[in-house]
Amino acid sequence: MSADTLLSVRGLNAAVEGFRVTEDVDLDVNAGEAVGLVGRNGAGKTTTFRGIMGLTPVWSGSVRFRGEELTDIRSELVPKRGIGYQPEDRKLFTGMTVDENFRLPIWTSGSARGIDDEDGVIEQVYDVLTELDDRRDAKVQNLSGGQAKMVAIGRALALQPDLLILDEPLEGLAPVVVENLKRHIEAINDRGIAVLIAESNVTHVPDVVDRLYVIERGDVVASGDPDDLASDEEIQKLMQGSGTE
Amino acid sequence: MAGTLETALVQTLNGVQFGFILFMIASGLTVILGILDVLNLAHGELFSIGAYAGIGVFGFVIGVVGPPSGVLGGVVFVLAVLVSVLLTAALLLPVGTVFEALFLRAIYDRDQVYQLVLTFALLLILLDVKKFVWGNTSLRTDAVYSAINSIPTSELVGLNYPTYNVFVILVGIAVVAGLFWFFDRTKTGRIVRATAIDREMATAIGVSTDRVFTLVFALGAFLAGFAGAMAVPPTAATLGMGTNPLVLSFVVIVIGGLGSLRGAFVGALLVGVIRSWMITLYPPGEIAAPFAIMALILLVKPEGLFGTWGETA
Numbered sequence A: 001m002s003a004d005t006l007l008s009v010r011g012l013n014a015a016v017e018g019f020r021v022t023e024d025v026d027l028d029v030n031a032g033e034a035v036g037l038v039g040r041n042g043a044g045k046t047t048t049f050r051g052i053m054g055l056t057p058v059w060s061g062s063v064r065f066r067g068e069e070l071t072d073i074r075s076e077l078v079p080k081r082g083i084g085y086q087p088e089d090r091k092l093f094t095g096m097t098v099d100e101n102f103r104l105p106i107w108t109s110g111s112a113r114g115i116d117d118e119d120g121v122i123e124q125v126y127d128v129l130t131e132l133d134d135r136r137d138a139k140v141q142n143l144s145g146g147q148a149k150m151v152a153i154g155r156a157l158a159l160q161p162d163l164l165i166l167d168e169p170l171e172g173l174a175p176v177v178v179e180n181l182k183r184h185i186e187a188i189n190d191r192g193i194a195v196l197i198a199e200s201n202v203t204h205v206p207d208v209v210d211r212l213y214v215i216e217r218g219d220v221v222a223s224g225d226p227d228d229l230a231s232d233e234e235i236q237k238l239m240q241g242s243g244t245e
Numbered sequence B: 001m002a003g004t005l006e007t008a009l010v011q012t013l014n015g016v017q018f019g020f021i022l023f024m025i026a027s028g029l030t031v032i033l034g035i036l037d038v039l040n041l042a043h044g045e046l047f048s049i050g051a052y053a054g055i056g057v058f059g060f061v062i063g064v065v066g067p068p069s070g071v072l073g074g075v076v077f078v079l080a081v082l083v084s085v086l087l088t089a090a091l092l093l094p095v096g097t098v099f100e101a102l103f104l105r106a107i108y109d110r111d112q113v114y115q116l117v118l119t120f121a122l123l124l125i126l127l128d129v130k131k132f133v134w135g136n137t138s139l140r141t142d143a144v145y146s147a148i149n150s151i152p153t154s155e156l157v158g159l160n161y162p163t164y165n166v167f168v169i170l171v172g173i174a175v176v177a178g179l180f181w182f183f184d185r186t187k188t189g190r191i192v193r194a195t196a197i198d199r200e201m202a203t204a205i206g207v208s209t210d211r212v213f214t215l216v217f218a219l220g221a222f223l224a225g226f227a228g229a230m231a232v233p234p235t236a237a238t239l240g241m242g243t244n245p246l247v248l249s250f251v252v253i254v255i256g257g258l259g260s261l262r263g264a265f266v267g268a269l270l271v272g273v274i275r276s277w278m279i280t281l282y283p284p285g286e287i288a289a290p291f292a293i294m295a296l297i298l299l300v301k302p303e304g305l306f307g308t309w310g311e312t313a
Helices: A045-053 A075-081 A098-109 A118-128 A130-135 A145-157 A175-190 A226-231 A233-238 B002-036 B043-065 B070-107 B112-134 B142-149 B163-185 B187-197 B199-204 B209-231 B243-256 B261-281 B288-300
Strands: A005-016 A025-030 A034-038 A058-065 A083-086 A163-167 A194-199 A211-216 A219-224
Touching: A005 A045, A005 A194, A025 A034, A025 A045, A025 A194, A025 A219, A034 A045, A034 A175, A045 A058, A045 A075, A045 A083, A045 A163, A045 A194, A075 A083, A075 A098, A075 B199, A083 A145, A098 A118, A098 A145, A098 B187, A118 A130, A118 A145, A118 A175, A130 A145, A145 A163, A145 A175, A175 A194, A211 A226, A211 A233, A219 A226, A226 A233, B002 B043, B002 B163, B002 B187, B002 B209, B002 B243, B002 B261, B043 B070, B043 B112, B043 B142, B043 B209, B043 B243, B070 B112, B070 B142, B070 B163, B070 B209, B142 B163, B163 B187, B163 B209, B163 B261, B187 B199, B187 B209, B199 B209, B243 B261, B243 B288, B261 B288
Parallel strands: A034 A194, A034 A211, A083 A163, A163 A194
Antiparallel strands: A005 A025, A005 A058, A211 A219
């Protein structure tokens, strides 16, 4: 683990409903880095992320964030340590407004994150996700799919995290929205926030991330330069069928 | 004709008054169900303990304040009664906190049958605690009811209606407003709602669900105690007084939507008013009417009038 390693996952065996889904997953994210985790549906991306967040049982392995073992602490403390999480299915707090969804993480974890200017942080979120600026008071269930994804990202961003974990943020969106959201993710990363993105479409991420991991059947089978991996025939073969996910 | 109108108005007001008491009980039950996913069979006993404890607190506070005399004295007396009700409800806060932390927390991940058995066991334990503390005989506190009724209010508009019932309605309105304000406007209330909407995502933004669960159960106990203290002055505290309100609260939350606060409000007023009308129109139907409405709602809108809780309070 190098000095600037923010997240270090080693031998992660995480389970879903009593079944082991990931097989000794190893991955690292350095401070300020953007890292991709690609794999087909069911490959173990979401379970890896949920294992990092403490939302699913971890049978064995280690998840260290800034050197602290996260598997030893209660799951509600993980965001307080500085990890923002956008789940695959958004999981917005429906019935509440965009603004309320952004403020909730500050109310729950703001003091632990050293946030003393709630409104200032909220404005920073709107500065990044500009499309939501005039939708502040909209109920989140009335938003488009792309806007809803942005709210889920913005909610994670409101924690002022050091690491932002995005689970398939680009999945199911129109190409123009995908490109727009990629720019937002780049803008977030440009602010020094490390980003870990899961995608089932390998072509989505090379221009957004610095490094790429490929996961298959719960196991990390390749890692390296995103452009090299995206153009690798073996990887492409492995990812076949991702278009239907 | 005027007499018929007055009777209809009085019966409606009686129904509204009973509806507010029912709402105070059902709101706690439905909030606990909505967020903890626990059907608390012991809730009626918390209401009952509120009634017993309320008699003691009323006795103490009224002993200090004395009977009302004049307008100012009346205001002071009403405030003293209100303080007594709040103090009584506050006594139930630690009871709810201990129940949740000590008993319920251990079985959240288990089948709901365990919750029903556990809360039924708590019901029986509380029943025995009441016998142990207050004995088998019923207790009354006529002083509060008669003293507040001696303050003229409805007579001012030409209606012969107990002032205590007006007091219950006004306090009920304040409780409804307070609960909606809490869940819609305060940070804590919205964190509770977020937890009700998606417990896991709430954890992922840093919500301690243990704390929220304890808070919600304690709030439910507070509301049950509050309702017990409000309900007891016109009647008496008896060992079995927790059963009927519990059963009617179940009816209320099924009508309103399991876990819906808004639904509990509408359901409670509906049950209260219809039950009251039945007493005048067809007394044998008083008990059956709320269940008939519930059956009808279940047939037409099985999820209840307002669905589940959280998305809207």
